[in-house]
Amino acid sequence: VETSFARLVRYAARIVGDLAEAEDVVQESYVKAYGALVDGGFEGRSSVMTWLYRIVTRTAIDVKRRRARRETYDDVLPEVAAGGADAADGHVALRELSTLLEGLPEEQSSALVLQALEGFTNREIAEILGCSEGAVEQRLVRARAALRKKELG
């Protein structure tokens, strides 16, 4: 359980760009997952981890759309400083990642994060995002093209 917590929090942080918000996303996702398990919503067609990634992705996208970007970086940094220089740099990197992915459509940025940062294959990403492998490839190509264009512009 601890491993899935750690992976999902890090993934959610990479999507939303903020640790506190990522924790909220994962907490909400686990409650949703519990509700789905009780209602028989998990059909067992994918692995539990893939299923959890799917819930976290949707919740993170919802949260990003619902809330304006939280101004918590300054609040988070002092807490992170207690965790060491690596952790503090991790949060600066989250901020940089968020800036890099800013403006990309959600389906492109989540596909890119899942592939380039989480290390999933296109097939696994297709399962998580609920689309075809072809659509994943297309999203990744467009996301990378947008990043190149963004840096040139």
Add this chain to the structure above:
Amino acid sequence: MSVERVEQRLAELRARTDAVRARPGFQARVMLSIADAAAGTFRAELSRAGRRFVPVALAVALLTVGWASRTDGVADALSSAEVVQAELYAGLSW
């Protein structure tokens, strides 16, 4: 930015964000919220079951009261007949 530069930047951000961890106490917070959700589900189920049970219980209670009062009436009639019979026997024995 070249293709290589994009990949390099993503790899760098991957390495740097690998250290991101949930804050202490987060796991307990999640477990508590799941426990809350579970309790909420149980209360909702109980309330739903209760709503279904109340009309049935009311009907059963009304039927029981009706049956009880009817039985009581019969019992009263039977006991008064026994009294009359006893009085008759007593009268005859005189």
